Amino acid sequence: xxxxxxxxxxxxxxxxxxxxxxxxxxxxxxxxxxxxxxxxxxxxxxxxxxxxxxxxxxxxxxxxxxxxxxxxxxxxxxxxxxxxxxxxxxxxxxxxxxxxxxxxxxxxxxxxxxxxxxxxxxxxxxxxxxxxxxxxxxxxxxxxxxxxxxxxxxxxxxxxxxxxxxxxxxxxxxxxxxxxxxxxxxxxxxxxxxxxxxxxxxxxxxxxxxxxxxxxxxxxxxxxxxxxxxxxxxxxxxxxxxxxxxxxxxxxxxxxxxxxxxxxxxxxxxxxxxxxxxxxxxxxxxx
Amino acid sequence: xxxxxxxxxxxxxxxxxxxxxxxxxxxxxxxxxxxxxxxxxxxxxxxxxxxxxxxxxxxxxxxxxxxxxxxxxxxxxxxxxxxxxxxxxxxxxxxxxxxxxxxxxxxxxxxxxxxxxxxxxxxxxxxxxxxxxxxxxxxxxxxxxxxxxxxxxxxxxxxxxxxxxxxxxxxxxxxxxxxxxxxxxxxxxxxxxxxxxxxxxxxxxxxxxxxxxxxxxxxxxxxxxxxxxxx
Amino acid sequence: xxxxxxxxxxxxxxxxxxxxxxxxxxxxxxxxxxxxxxxxxxxxxxxxxxxxxxxxxxxxxxxxxxxxxxxxxxxxxxxxxxxxxxxxxxxxxxxxxxxxxxxxxxxxxxxxxxxxxxxxxxxxxxxxxxxxxxxxxxxxxxxxxxxxxxxxxxxxxxxxxxxxxxxxxxxxxxxxxxxxxxxxxxxxxxxxxxxxxxxxxxxxxxxxxxxxxxxxxxxxxxxxxxxxxxxxxxxxxx
Numbered sequence: 001x002x003x004x005x006x007x008x009x010x011x012x013x014x015x016x017x018x019x020x021x022x023x024x025x026x027x028x029x030x031x032x033x034x035x036x037x038x039x040x041x042x043x044x045x046x047x048x049x050x051x052x053x054x055x056x057x058x059x060x061x062x063x064x065x066x067x068x069x070x071x072x073x074x075x076x077x078x079x080x081x082x083x084x085x086x087x088x089x090x091x092x093x094x095x096x097x098x099x100x101x102x103x104x105x106x107x108x109x110x111x112x113x114x115x116x117x118x119x120x121x122x123x124x125x126x127x128x129x130x131x132x133x134x135x136x137x138x139x140x141x142x143x144x145x146x147x148x149x150x151x152x153x154x155x156x157x158x159x160x161x162x163x164x165x166x167x168x169x170x171x172x173x174x175x176x177x178x179x180x181x182x183x184x185x186x187x188x189x190x191x192x193x194x195x196x197x198x199x200x201x202x203x204x205x206x207x208x209x210x211x212x213x214x215x216x217x218x219x220x221x222x223x224x225x226x227x228x229x230x231x232x233x234x235x236x237x238x239x240x241x242x243x244x245x246x247x248x249x250x251x252x253x254x255x256x257x258x259x260x261x262x263x264x265x266x267x268x269x270x271x272x273x274x275x276x277x278x279x280x281x282x283x284x285x286x287x
Numbered sequence: 288x289x290x291x292x293x294x295x296x297x298x299x300x301x302x303x304x305x306x307x308x309x310x311x312x313x314x315x316x317x318x319x320x321x322x323x324x325x326x327x328x329x330x331x332x333x334x335x336x337x338x339x340x341x342x343x344x345x346x347x348x349x350x351x352x353x354x355x356x357x358x359x360x361x362x363x364x365x366x367x368x369x370x371x372x373x374x375x376x377x378x379x380x381x382x383x384x385x386x387x388x389x390x391x392x393x394x395x396x397x398x399x400x401x402x403x404x405x406x407x408x409x410x411x412x413x414x415x416x417x418x419x420x421x422x423x424x425x426x427x428x429x430x431x432x433x434x435x436x437x438x439x440x441x442x443x444x445x446x447x448x449x450x451x452x453x454x455x456x457x458x459x460x461x462x463x464x465x466x467x468x469x470x471x472x473x474x475x476x477x478x479x480x481x482x483x484x485x486x487x488x489x490x491x492x493x494x495x496x497x498x499x500x501x502x503x504x505x506x507x508x509x510x511x512x513x514x515x516x517x518x
Numbered sequence: 519x520x521x522x523x524x525x526x527x528x529x530x531x532x533x534x535x536x537x538x539x540x541x542x543x544x545x546x547x548x549x550x551x552x553x554x555x556x557x558x559x560x561x562x563x564x565x566x567x568x569x570x571x572x573x574x575x576x577x578x579x580x581x582x583x584x585x586x587x588x589x590x591x592x593x594x595x596x597x598x599x600x601x602x603x604x605x606x607x608x609x610x611x612x613x614x615x616x617x618x619x620x621x622x623x624x625x626x627x628x629x630x631x632x633x634x635x636x637x638x639x640x641x642x643x644x645x646x647x648x649x650x651x652x653x654x655x656x657x658x659x660x661x662x663x664x665x666x667x668x669x670x671x672x673x674x675x676x677x678x679x680x681x682x683x684x685x686x687x688x689x690x691x692x693x694x695x696x697x698x699x700x701x702x703x704x705x706x707x708x709x710x711x712x713x714x715x716x717x718x719x720x721x722x723x724x725x726x727x728x729x730x731x732x733x734x735x736x737x738x739x740x741x742x743x744x745x746x747x748x749x750x751x752x753x754x755x756x
Contacts, residue, residue: 012427016565019426023744027755033456036472066414070742097590101406104379128594131327133660138323145320149598152380192667204735208728211479212488216676226738227454251741256457258737263448265430273434293647297655304659322656325627329649331595332631341584358577365581373589402589410586412554413579415743416561422740423565425733439722446726454734479727481685485692486724488673493700495669502658513654514647
């Protein structure tokens with residue numbers, strides 16, 4: 001067997017080890033590569049900045065599970081830090097059972113950094129409600145129909161923040177954080193029917209397919225994958241909203257090296273493929 | 288009868304919801320809100336289907352002593368314990384039972400409820416790790432299977448290369464001495480906003496037409512897969 | 519024999535590295551973080567070979583996930599939308615007056631949803647189709663006009679009304695050729711065939727972009743777990 005044929009038959013566990021090292025080493029020896037902010041991310045940031053402090057709330061829908069948390073959690077944390085630091089109100093909800101847990105975990109983590117922030121005054125966590133499109137449509141008429149109480153059982157009517165908030169007319173911007181097709185539902189029902197401005201934070205897997213919606217303006221902006229989260233973290237740090245650990249930004253060095261390693265593996269795989277093919281053809285000719 | 292009633296219900300409510308979209312009258316809006324409420328309440332009960340299906344599968348595995356049947360006990364015990372803790376102890380807000388109990392034994396939790404502790408330290412890490420295995424498998428698959436066998440595969444490969452390099456900081460570093468138009472990040476943005484977006488839009492319009500066709504087939508009773516088998 | 523030797527050497531190296539990391543780092547003092555870390559390592563053990571630890575963790579995950587789902591649906595859906603309005607807050611009684619339609623608006627969907635429970639007996643299992651048909655019918659009806667607006671009108675509008683530029687021309691050609699590629703009712707011959715082939719090129723560019731993004735997404739998931747192990751568990755990185 002030739003060298004390149006041996007390369008083609010390499011045990012995949014060596015490839016696993018290479019990827020593990022490619023991700024592990026940059027954490028111990030950071031490269032601190034610069035991050036450039038792109039327009040879709042800046043558009044989301046600017047839209048949130050346009051919301052007046054102590055006024056109408058931003059609505060964040062956490063429709064994701066722990067499986068996509070490494071990409072979407074940093075987005076949620078950055079949005080909450082931006083809002084709490086600038087006294088912008090937030091309504092959190094989830095159309096996914098797991099997403100409710102992610103929202104609660106996010107609130108637990110970020111409210112520790114802002115001890116003056118109170119539930120019912122600065123933020124409201126509505127929890128989870130089944131029905132997906134029915135819930136999105138129902139909130140267009142009256143939020144209390146889908147969520148009569150918050151996730152803790154407190155009636156919405158008794159929450160100071162919700163006194164003048166009834167439907168999408170009272171919500172300037174909705175951001176959907178999701179790794180599934182939930183953002184499409186928000187565009188279809190909240191955006192198309194009620195004219196609600198919608199932004200999206202999504203995994204890199206889905207980001208490429210949402211560009212048509214960015215182009216039509218159906219999405220105001222988009223945070224795509226860990227890079228999108230890192231860019232948003234840069235923006236809020238630049239604005240002075242937080243000094244917290246930038247989880248996504250720290251991960252970008254490892255992302256860069258891992259991408260280079262995978263590109264190297266693809267190149268080596270192709271060289272091995274063509275070299276072993278011409279080796280086989282030469283052997284057949286000599287026979 | 289057993290199929291006619293559900294098909295009639297699907298037809299009636301399907302047509303009503305289409306017509307309702309075009310009638311802005313308050314009566315129509317109130318009716319629409321009522322149907323949405325009904326969908327939310329009925330939607331809650333559909334979870335019973337998922338749970339009963341899982342329990343049935345694992346019970347069957349244990350009964351027939353299929354390979355790995357011992358692990359089914361792990362699943363069922365974990366399910367029962369977590370459900371009891373969540374229902375009695377509360378999901379996001381502790382119930383009166385747990386508040387009184389914790390006060391009596393002087394126990395303070397970092398998370399609001401025991402369910403959130405289980406979610407944060409057992410479910411979240413395991414689920415995230417399960418999906419992170421894909422990073423290894425995609426690298427292995429890229430090494431073994433991603434071959435430039437023909438011109439379209441080469442085009443796919445080149446685009447993937449550009450996007451993978453351009454979307455990370457190291458890509459900007461490689462092309463920093465070139466004019467700004469040729470910076471990898473700008474090239475990637477152009478690819479995503481024009482040729483990629485064009486193809487995605489074509490696919491999207493096709494998907495939209497397919498969704499409308501499927502929805503109409505369900506309403507008209509042509510598509511009956513959701514009724515299940517049997518008469 | 520050779521593999522066993524390799525396994526022992528590999529295990530010894532990992533153990534040494536682990537002990538060094540424990541000494542040099544600031545490992546977490548929380549037992550829950552240690553539980554989470556070990557469950558993470560149980561799942562990663564699958565990369566070497568399928569084993570008892572992985573299978574245990576996998577089955578535990580399934581059970582805990584469904585148990586969590588039951589708790590959240592119970593508290594946020596049943597209690598909030600059915601139990602409370604019917605028995606606690608009694609929203610159908612206003613100023614001492616019983617409103618029959620408001621009462622029916624809660625009871626009817628509850629009864630319809632309870633038809634799901636009929637699946638457990640063969641004789642009545644067909645009744646389960648009623649709530650499913652209601653949700654499917656109403657959901658399909660809602661989606662028809664919304665799909666037209668979201669997927670068709672907006673995108674056709676944005677394709678046709680564009681500023682004149684080479685990029686816009688490429689975009690229009692791309693959309694039309696992609697749509698023609700997916701039109702299978704006519705044979706792809708002649709001009710149609712050539713346009714469909716051009717559509718394939720655009721689709722390959724889109725798939726290449728998607729692949730690049732997918733790699734990025736998968737690596738991000740691994741980065742997240744690595745951050746947990748190195749920062750939250752071992753305290754090796756800030």
